[in-house]
Every structure is written in structure tokens, then in C-alpha cells.
Amino acid sequence: MNVVVTLDELRLARSKLIEPIGLVPTMGFLHDGHLSLVRQARLECTSVVVSIFVNPTQFGPHEDLDKYPRDLQRDLNLLASAGVDLVWTPTNEVMYPSGYQTWVNVEEVSKPMEGAMRPGHFRGVATVVAKLFNAVQPQRAYFGQKDAQQVVVIRQMSRDLDFPIEIAVCPTMREPDGLAMSSRNVYLSSDERPAAVVLSRGLFLAKAAFEAGERDANHLRKVVLDSLATEPSVKVQYVSCAHPDTLQELEGLVNQALLSLAVTIGKTRLIDNILL
Ligand code: AMP
Secondary structure, eight states: OEEEOSHHHHHHHHHTSOSSEEEEEEOSSOOHHHHHHHHHHHHHOSEEEEEEOOOGGGSOTTSSTTTOOOOHHHHHHHHHHTTOSEEEOOOHHHHSOTTOOOOOOOTGGGSSHHHHHSTTHHHHHHHHHHHHHHHHOOSEEEEEGGGHHHHHHHHHHHHHTTOOOEEEEEOOOBOTTSOBOOGGGGGSOTTHHHHTHHHHHHHHHHHHHHHTTOOBHHHHHHHHHHHHHTOTTEEEEEEEEEOTTTOOBOOSBOSSOEEEEEEEETTEEEEEEEEO
């Protein structure tokens, strides 16, 4: 497995790979969710490239950029075992050299939900993913359904900017109790960790209600809110029942929906979602 840092090294290493190339963008501190994307890429592509970059431009000024968990050596061991060909670990200076001033804004689908709670987040995401796409030029890129709005934003960006890249979406990997795997789960204290089960429990209850015939968007949101309310330590930022493509909030009866939520538990911010 080749590990490179600079753009020149990346381009040289990339030119030696056999296509189709699959790209898995990550911020590192890898867990089985990330590795499920790598496994899917390994199945579908001849070469697999993983990027590890904690992208500063997608963090707000009061967010967890400085304490975001990192363990590069462990990540590299996991990726080598998973059969990855090339890992790109650019520095901030490689991605955003001094004088950097170009940004990708995906307008409408960046506005609600995560975009409303984290102003500028998707500008950072879309910009860094566009740069990763340009540098690596993969045939396919793999993203997790865990970050559902990110998938919608990247699809839109890729379409609008004519990237000839297939966007592949992999299901959310969960802990045995249902908690969606996330690098941020390590922030949860031993008291907070059990409380986090109410996120997925609420989403699963809403899915069961939907499958039993419940179609009212308000009721579906309420099933999730009621589950979250059972844990006093869980503070709700939003519970959304939105159109899966436009992300417009839905009212009345729904045939399909993206049910998503963001909460904080103590200082830790968690998101989760389920497709109905
Ligand atoms: P991150 O390192 O958090 O930026 O995540 C990198 C990629 O892994 C993104 O496409 C995420 O959506 C995906 N991912 C993160 N957690 C999970 C999970 N629990 N299941 C599946 N994919 C995930």
C-alpha cells in the first residue's frame, strides 16, 4: 500500500493505478462504517484510493476540529489489511495553500438540517470533495448513508460540475445496540453512551410505524421526538421528515421520506437517519 502526502506524489501514484478506480474520502479514525465503504470499493473497482483529511473548512469556529480524534498509524494498518492500493493524507497546506480563495457552494440542498445548524459546513464539504475528485479522478466514489444530506449535496455538486464519477452510497453501519458508528462516538462518556441508543430506537420505531401504514409526517417526527424525550441528557437540535432528494420538509401524508435527526449529549453532537 502506497501512502502519499503531496499532490505531485498523489498524481504520480494515481497514474500507475489500473482503472476503474474507487475513491473513499474519510477524515480518519476509521471504524467499520468506513471499512464497509472500502470493502464495497474493493468489490467493484480494480484500484482503491482512500483519502484521510480532517478538513478544517467544514468545521465551524466553535466545533471540534482541534479535538477531532486521530490515529494515522492505526488507520493505515486497517487500510492495508483491507487491501487498499493508495492512501492520500494531504496536509492543510496541500489542500489550502496560502492565498486559497475558491469555494463550491451547493445552494438549495445545503440549506436545511445540517446546513441550518452548521453554517458553511457543506461549503467546506463540497469544496474538499471537488478537490479530491479533481486530484484522484476516480470512476466511482463511495459515501455513507450515515451522512444523508452530505450524499445529496455531493450528488448535486457532481451533477452540476459534470464530474464523470458514479456516486455510490453504502448503508449505515451500527453498533450492536443500534448506535450508528461514528468517529465522534469516542467522545461519549460511559454515562452518555447508553443514552445514545434512543436515537436509532426512535428511527426504528418510526420505520416500524411507517411499515404498519403510518404516513403522517408529523406523527413520524413525533415518534422520533418521543423516543429522544425518554433520555433527559439528549438535547434535540432537529428532527426532520424530508423529501429524500430535495430535502424539503414534508407535511401531511408521505410516500417516501428521509427521517433524520441531530442531537447533543453533553458536549457530543450526533446525527442519524433512516430512509422510509
Ligand atoms: P467521516 O470520516 O466521518 O468523514 O466519514 C467518511 C465516510 O464514511 C463518509 O462517507 C461517511 O458517510 C461514511 N461513514 C461514516 N460513518 C458511517 C457508518 N456508520 N456507516 C457507513 N458509512 C459511514
